[in-house]
Amino acid sequence: MSITIRGSYFTQIEIEKRQSVDLFLCYCGTEICTSTSSFGPAVRSQYLIHYIIDGEGSYTVNNKTYKLKKNQGFLICPNVLTYYEADKDNPWTYMWVGFNGVKAQTYLNYANLNEENLIFKYSNDDCLKNYISEMIKMLKLNEVDYSNELRIEGLLYFFMSKLAEVRKNTFSQKNYKSTELYLEKSIEFIENNYSNNIKINDIANYIGINRSYLTNIFKKNINISPQEFLVNCRIDKSCTLLKTTDLSIKAIATSVGYSDPLTFSKIFKKVTGDNPKGYRLKFLNHTLD
Numbered sequence: 001m002s003i004t005i006r007g008s009y010f011t012q013i014e015i016e017k018r019q020s021v022d023l024f025l026c027y028c029g030t031e032i033c034t035s036t037s038s039f040g041p042a043v044r045s046q047y048l049i050h051y052i053i054d055g056e057g058s059y060t061v062n063n064k065t066y067k068l069k070k071n072q073g074f075l076i077c078p079n080v081l082t083y084y085e086a087d088k089d090n091p092w093t094y095m096w097v098g099f100n101g102v103k104a105q106t107y108l109n110y111a112n113l114n115e116e117n118l119i120f121k122y123s124n125d126d127c128l129k130n131y132i133s134e135m136i137k138m139l140k141l142n143e144v145d146y147s148n149e150l151r152i153e154g155l156l157y158f159f160m161s162k163l164a165e166v167r168k169n170t171f172s173q174k175n176y177k178s179t180e181l182y183l184e185k186s187i188e189f190i191e192n193n194y195s196n197n198i199k200i201n202d203i204a205n206y207i208g209i210n211r212s213y214l215t216n217i218f219k220k221n222i223n224i225s226p227q228e229f230l231v232n233c234r235i236d237k238s239c240t241l242l243k244t245t246d247l248s249i250k251a252i253a254t255s256v257g258y259s260d261p262l263t264f265s266k267i268f269k270k271v272t273g274d275n276p277k278g279y280r281l282k283f284l285n286h287t288l289d
Contacts, residue, residue, distance in 0.1 A: 023101035025156050028135045030095040033057070038085035046100040047108065048076040049163075050084070051128050055092035059084040061118060068092075071123040075113045095132040099156060110181075111163035122166055131159040179217050182207050186214065186226060194233045195257050200226050234258070235271045242280045249276045 026046045031037070033055070050059075051073040059066045059074045060083045068074060069092075076082050078100075086092050108114060122128050135155050138148055185207050190198075203226055204214045218226045234256040241252045253264035269275045274282065 021101050022103040023099060023107060023153070023156060023160070025135065025152055026098040026100055028095070028097045028132055028139070030093070030132070030136065032093045033086035033091040035086060035088045035091050037091060038083070040083035041081050042083075043079050043081050044076050044098070045078055046098050047078060047104050048096060048098045049113075050074050050076075050094045050096045051122070051132070052092050052094045053129055056087035056090045057085060057092040057094075058087070059118075066119055068119070072119060072121050073128075075108065075118045075120075077115050077118075080115070095129060097132055097135070097156070097159060107160045107164070110167065111160065112167045113163065120163060120166060122162065124162075124166070127162050128159060131155045131162070179221070182209060182214070183217050183221050186218070187229070190226075190230050190233055194230065194237060195255055197257060197259065198230070200230070203230075231267060231271065235268055238264070238268060238276065239272070239279065242276055243283050252276065 030053075052068055052070050054070050056067070056069045059068055061076075061080060066074065074084070105114070111120065113120060135152055138152050138155070141148065186203050189203050189206050193202075200211055200214065204211045207214070215225050218224060218229060222229070224232075238252050238256045241247055241255060245252075247255070249265065250261045253259075253261040256264070258264035258267070265275050268279070272279060
């Protein structure tokens with residue numbers, strides 16, 4: 001971890017980059033700009049959001065210039081050439097958050113931020129400002145421990161949730177591409193709860209739609225029903241347990257959401273063509289060969 005301070009008002013804090021994490025902070029900071037302040041043209045290796053807390057400035061990307069002011073913000077995407085500068089008469093003060101992660105773009109999509117839509121406005125309250133300030137404060141402690149790391153990541157998630165909240169309040173459900181979100185959340189619910197005795201109605205209730213609409217979403221997007229997806233998920237998990245553990249068939253059935261091992265065995269055979277015991281023996285024999 002390194003801390004860089006420029007002048008009396010500029011603070012930038014960088015953290016070692018991590019791999020295979022859904023969302024993580026790379027750096028954050030704030031600057032009171034002068035009439036000559038600018039940056040670029042340059043590219044970044046991570047996502048970067050600037051949020052303007054006072055003044056004005058301009059942001060240029062893909063041969064287009066955006067004039068921006070207080071309570072607006074702009075997204076810089078990785079490996080995209082950008083340039084931004086403070087207004088000569090009313091230079092801006094802004095805060096920024098640099099981040100990355102395997103789900104970074106997904107979370108930005110929730111806020112309708114992408115290469116086609118780089119500008120946002122947030123004037124509801126001081127939450128964005130406060131979250132960044134708290135991240136800076138935490139990192140200035142220069143204490144590397146799990147509690148601080150979790151708090152920093154939590155603040156980043158809160159920051160992203162506020163951006164998504166703006167979209168929720170601005171766009172209709174139709175424009176929000178709600179079916180994509182419903183599908184994603186349904187799959188997430190199944191993968192987190194397949195070991196429980198969940199029904200399709202439980203999934204529909206969780207995301208707030210009726211069962212028939214949920215079924216339509218699954219069939220339209222992945223060509224199977226939610227019931228088929230749930231069964232496939234359970235059988236796939238059971239195959240892994242059969243191959244990697246010596247758990248009994250009954251224990252495996254319970255582990256993947258079936259209270260009755262006979263029902264589990266019947267469904268397993270229907271999906272794989274083998275009963276659980278036979279599947280395990282074939283795997284063991286193949287391994288020995």
